[in-house]
Amino acid sequence: MISIRNVTYDIAGKPVLCDVSLDLPRHGVTALIGPNGAGKSTLLSLVARLMPLQSGGIDIDGQDITTCDTGALARVLSILPQIQDAAPRLTVSDLVAFGRYPHSRGRLTAEDHRIVDNSLDAFRLSDMRNRALETLSGGQRQNALLAMIFAQGTDYLLLDEPLNNLDIAAARGLMTQLRTLADEQQRSIVIVLHDINYALAYADHLVVMTEGRVAATGSPKEVISQDLINRIYRTDAAVIAIGDRRLVDVGP
């Protein structure tokens, strides 16, 4: 379990997070949703120790992230990085093999190689394992990075808006894959999503944030309501119920 206690965070004097206390459950897919500027990405960055905490505390499975060894933490928790245009000239399999760095410190064992191969298979990258990263499309590059953090073998995987720039087939493929990871390997996935419908369709838990605070938490069915959409997103999109599922109709 990731427990966030009284976290407040200011950027340039403006509060981005205001006294957030929140438990992100172990196992399953947890989606962070909310309007732009709600503090979702900041919260994720703080959990992943990308930025130092200003106040409050974050524990992962009872370990305080500020005192825990960063190398040890990399075996428990991973965050999907983004590679900008200046990608290093690495092959896809080189990149995925770096996912084993927290375990093997660069000296890969037979077991590490097996995990890397599995990961390349799982993300359908085996055919392009010797391709240079810089020759891949944005979507393929993100896929290679996903394979890297998959090979990292952490219980917790954090993803910040991974569906940006993916077409519907790729987006559904990725969400299905994350579901499989959660269901078959009992991994815990925390994902920031913009499209509420993806969150409703694939997540076990929703955390709705607005203006630096947590507005609601719970299962998609419990949390999403017409009232919430109106109140949090300040828009009048309709929430439709289809059997057990909920859907947000974006039409006028």
Added chain:
Amino acid sequence: MRLGLLLGGGLFVLGLLSLFVGVIPLQPVDLLRDPAAWELLRDSRVPRTLAVVITGGALAVCGALLQSMVRNRFVEPMTTGTGQGAALGILFATWAAPEAGLLTKMAVASTTALLASVGFLLIIQRLPPTQPLLIPLVGLIYGGVLGAGVTFIAYQGDLIQYIDVWMNGEFSGVLRGRYELLWVAAFVAVLTYMAADQFAILGLGRTASINLGLNYEQVMIVGLLAISVVTALVVVTVGAIPFLGLVVPNIVARYAGDNLRRTLPLIASGGAALVLASDVIGRLLRHPFEIPVGTVMGILGAVIFLWLLYRPRSHAL
């Protein structure tokens, strides 16, 4: 692998050549009948060859490290402030304490080189990430400003004649007893190879580095320290050799990629081979006079680089 064999073989041949090319004629057969030939080899030719190999290898490695650290292919320590910082340090030490030993000057030069590199890093952090070419441009300007500072202080202190020695590297003065500090540079360069994976991961960016459990700031500081010490040692013993750290890592990256564990040995031997070739050519062209190694290397490196740029290449590494 093929590239490795090619570079290794080339380095060996060039090394042999370097032993038998110089102002005083020396042929392999002389070694059999003339004891003075052995003295020449021991006191001048071997030290010179070793100095060239170490300088070339270590500077090329430093270029690759800095490029990975700042995630930009167009920077290298000699032109982006580290080299000028080192010169500033020696100048200061020479001016403030002319009697100080070489080790003291070395320590001062390393410190100022480190400060200059940290300054470069702080400046480029404020540049927009969408404009990658600003980094080398700002680096050149920064290096130029520091270099102007060096000249000004030297002028004020009547030390102008020293500057040429530090800023234009050449190996004609290398003799036994005058180059041994370079072994420290070789040692530091080999040490960085132990952390090759860490430096390669830095090239993936800060988020990826922290995700993989790297102590990002610590690895950056270790890298800067290594670069500063090597640069300062080279500037003190043979003088600055610009652009070597730029050309060689780029050439190797085009062939073998950026996985530093695999490529650092190639980069080191490539750097050594390029400087060795330049030094031998410089000794031969106007025999018995010498052309400075930096001049020859600039031409040689540019030709190789242009050929690589305009040659068609494949998608795989």
